[in-house]
Amino acid sequence: MRIGISHIRATIIENLFCRSKWQQIFKHNHKGNLFYFIVLFTLAFAGCNQTDTPPPPPKPIPAAQKSGEIVVMTRNSATAYYENADGNFVGLEHDLAVLFAKEVGLKIRFVVAKKFDDIIPTVQAQQVHFAAAGLSITPAREKKVRFSGPYQLVQQQVVYNTDFPKPKAMKDLIGKNIEVVAGSSYVERLSEAKKLFPALSWKETQVMESEELLDRLGANKVEIVIADSNIVDVAENFNPNIAVAFNFGKPEYLAWAFSKDADPYLYEKSKLFFKRIKKDGTLKRLIDRYYGHVDRLERPDIVGFLDKMNKVLPRYRRMFQQAQESTGIDWRLIAALGYQESHWDPLATSPTGVRGLMMLTGDTADRMGVKDRLDPKESIAAGAEYLLDMREMIPGRISEPDRTLLALASYNVGYGHLEDARILAQRQKLNPDSWSDLKTTLPLLSITDYHSTVKHGYARGGEPVLFVKNIHTYYDILVKFEKPYKPMLPKFNSQLLANKER
Template identity: 45%
Template structure:
């Protein structure tokens, strides 16, 4: 009888030790089980797709209504297809991009990366999603290089670590006199602007970027292409785990077949292919033929918000050519080209209704004018508000900070206007609060509106003067 309690006690101890052993084994095996998740499942489990990119007009940047960019939209669509959030990690220099993705710092890199044989030893490329050409660019009015032999006389400057460097090294074997400079603290967009400024004789850039920058610097001209068509793709780490890569490859092929990819391409590069110099003759014709239909709306809304109706009309012409049904590839619509987000904020129900659009756009401009620091006086206040309408108040403030640091006056539009293009230069935008912006765009935007405004003021004053003169010449019958 005494043995029974000891027996039960012994078995109880054994069961406790067995339970603890099984628990320990489970805990030991748990990390191993998690480690067996493939790359795709790991991304889904984390809820985040981490993509390395560059700040720039063809990749990723902060616009007036939030983050934008070709690579941002395409990678974002892929993230949505996976049911996860997109995290864009900005890399300062392109030459660091592929080594960092090869070491596993991100899920993949998306930055307009050209597929080359040399790079295939470092990363695995997705199916291509866009075709471009390498172009030699110079400023119209200067000596044009017609071929590689003549390019040697111009000593082009290019970005280090790019496919341009690979191509020039290949060409140098046949053209020993070919020399060039490589920089790693500037981007290709920065060098294009320096060519326009006359600081560089020539540079090499991808055709998609050249088309975008030419909209704002039309004096930039393509001398010739130095490479057959090349393909852009996402870059993945070399790995035996192809799950995420296969998902991306499937996504790209489906985006191509559905037309989603072509819509994103048109959103960012379509306007570049359709852009022209402002046609002032057409503008003056439209003042007579189109403006009268909307003039009373501009006058009424302008009076409500204490703004010159002619300024509102000039801005609307810059936005839509006074077309109430205008729509851009990026989704902005109406005579004032409002985004969905801005329209909701302004309580605009129908963006293609001209009066609603004019009212909403004017309210937005009035709000921006009121938000410009009180130290800024008119007319600089209005010019800065127009710039913010185009690029965003945050980027305008970044330009004002740079202006002050350089000894300029942040309250004077002329001084700020000269610094806005610096927001496209890596040496400057990396130090700002809001990062990269196409700072040259608001400069052109405000300049064109001021041109349209000045013309409209003159036309309006001439009409008033003519009407007044005719009234004076009329002799009352009673006299």
């Protein structure tokens, strides 16, 4: 007798519960049907290894004090954690977490979330000690986790493409193609808005970053994006045709997220940590490092830069790369400096007599051995060497990116005036080695009560502040769109402005 398909199904069901498997197999195989014997034997054997209960949840990781290591979940993002051109990890969240680990005397290991909406559940399951991922404090999240002291205030914003009419209120978003990151606080706020505007709809996408959605917005692939103001500020420099339509709700604070059931040691330490770095200015300097330059350029400036990046830069790209070969300075930084000086015009001349693509003075050109300041190759090479000279004059104890930012300021205003600004910083109990603090004291060099008390006297100190900010922004844009150059025999491994490499 042959075994029918219906009988096989019944036997499979019984075998999944491991009930008298061998008896079932031999009972229905007495006619020697080898094929069905093999099928049932395989199913029976597999069924024996199954159970009625699901696998147990993973155990929480050991307390940091016990393991000697802090495990932190973060996001691979320009506002959180990313690898720069030199292979080093940087980012605001990275820098804060590393400082915190150093303060509590523990090692640190970062775990990058694959999806944004994995972050809170992973914290709740205690598979990490906390999340440093640019999470805003919201009522819904506070029911699931507990937050450290806040460290940055952001505003949710409705962003649109300026090629189309500007929406003025939430009602104008009805029927629009809106995209937000799944699991983000934007979803919570949209859900609240939907109570007032039932026709409001949106798409929750699994991309990790709002920055990607803002790029899509700039490319006319979506109509509306909601994102935090710090992310929008950065994205506007890469997408000049996007803008803020209006603010969405009240500002929110960002903070680290901890499990409510975890060992409270790190949580309590984090509150003390943020209290300290707010008081001593460390937090201000870190935020300024990543965001202090993003709001200077107007939209026409960005449009003009992007246009010349495509049309003019190709003529000089190889010259900038050759300058990197001789100095070790990232060619994109040299190019950003050149654009700030002349908009990559090799014939540029100022009323004060500085000339050429890198706008060299006569004295500087003589010092650098330049025969013709209007020769772009000579000008670029000399400008890069002069920037390197300025950088090497900065005290060796000053780390990057401050070292290069100070060198850029010196390129503009002169090393003597930079030193005067550092003296003023000391007098005001600020950090003379921090660009964030020198941005406060450099403008004082134009005020008699201050410049009369230092060696080199008056200077238009506000100019180098704007000069450096603009270069930083141009550099960011070049990093996004232009590939790094890796010469065969680099002079040294530069980390100039490395914290902004994506």
